[in-house]
Amino acid sequence: SPMTFVQAELNDGAIPVATQNGSVTVTRIVVMSVAPLFVAQPGVELDVPILLDDATGVAGYFFELAYDDLDLEFLRAENDTLTHAGGWLPPTANAAEGTVTVAGMGVAPLAGSGALVRLVFYVRPEAAGSESASFAFTQAELNDGAIAVTTQGRDVPVNALPLRGAPVLAMLLLVALCAATRRRF
Numbered sequence: 001s002p003m004t005f006v007q008a009e010l011n012d013g014a015i016p017v018a019t020q021n022g023s024v025t026v027t028r029i030v031v032m033s034v035a036p037l038f039v040a041q042p043g044v045e046l047d048v049p050i051l052l053d054d055a056t057g058v059a060g061y062f063f064e065l066a067y068d069d070l071d072l073e074f075l076r077a078e079n080d081t082l083t084h085a086g087g088w089l090p091p092t093a094n095a096a097e098g099t100v101t102v103a104g105m106g107v108a109p110l111a112g113s114g115a116l117v118r119l120v121f122y123v124r125p126e127a128a129g130s131e132s133a134s135f136a137f138t139q140a141e142l143n144d145g146a147i148a149v150t151t152q153g154r155d156v157p158v159n160a161l162p163l164r165g166a167p168v169l170a171m172l173l174l175v176a177l178c179a180a181t182r183r184r185f
Contacts, residue, residue, distance in 0.1 A: 001025075030054050030142060032063065033152035034135045035115065040158045042128040045075065048119040048135065048156075050102075055082050055110035058147060062103045063140040065119070069098040071127035071158065077102050080115035091117050099138065123158070130158045 005019035035049035050065075052058065067074070077093035077100075087107030094101050102117060110116075127133065137151035 027148055028054065029148045029150055030058075031152060032061075032116070032137065032140050032142075032149050034065075034154040034156075036154065038156060040071070040121075040123045040127065040133050040156050042123050042125045042158070044123055046072070046121045046123050046133075046156075048121060049080055049115040050117050050119065051114065052082065052110075052116050052142075053113050055112055055114070055116065058110045058116075058142050059108075060103070060105035060144065061116060061140075061142050062101075062144075063151070064099055064101050064138040065153075066099050066134075066136045066138050067121070068130075068133050069095075071124055071130050071133050072121040073124060074100045075120045075122055078118045078120065079104070080118040082110050082112065082114045082116050086110075093119070127158050132157050 002021065002023045004021045008017045008019045010017050031051075031053040033051050033053070035051050038047070040046045050063070074093070074095035077091040079088055079090060083091075083104060083106060089105060091102050091104035093103075100119065102119070104117060123133070132155040134153065134155050136153035140149045140151045142149045
C-alpha cells in the first residue's frame, strides 16, 4: 500500500521538513503450534496435534520439534484434519536424540485452520515422576519459506487426568451418585 505525506510540520513550522513517500507491505505470518488441552499418561500413546492458525495456500511444510526423549519415544506421524484428504501424501518423519523432523506435501493447497499433522509418542512408564514433557520447535517452514511462520511449543502435564476425559468421569460419578440415591427411596 502506498503511503503519501499530506502535510508535515516540526515545532510549529520552525524547523524545515522534507518528506519522502513510501509504501507498506503487509506480510501474513502463520502460527504453527502444539495443540493445547492434553496430558501425557505413562505407559500409553500420546497424540500431539500440530496446528496452523491459517493454512491458506500451504502446499508443503517442514519442521523440527524437540522433545524429552527420556520421557517420550516417538512412534509415528500421521496426516490430520487439514491434510487427511485432498491429495496429501503421508508425512515423512525421522527422530533422533530428542528431535523429530517432519515434512509433508500435497497436490492441492490447504485452506482454513486446524490440525496439520498428528505426532504419536509413547509415554515411558518412568515418566510418572516428571511434572511435564516439553515440546519446542527448532525449525519450521511453509512452502519452502514462501509463507512466513512463527511457532509456539508447549509443556504438557504428565500423569494427570486428561482434560477431554474429565466430562466423562464427571458423568460417571453423577450416574453413580444417582444410582446410590435411588436405592435409598
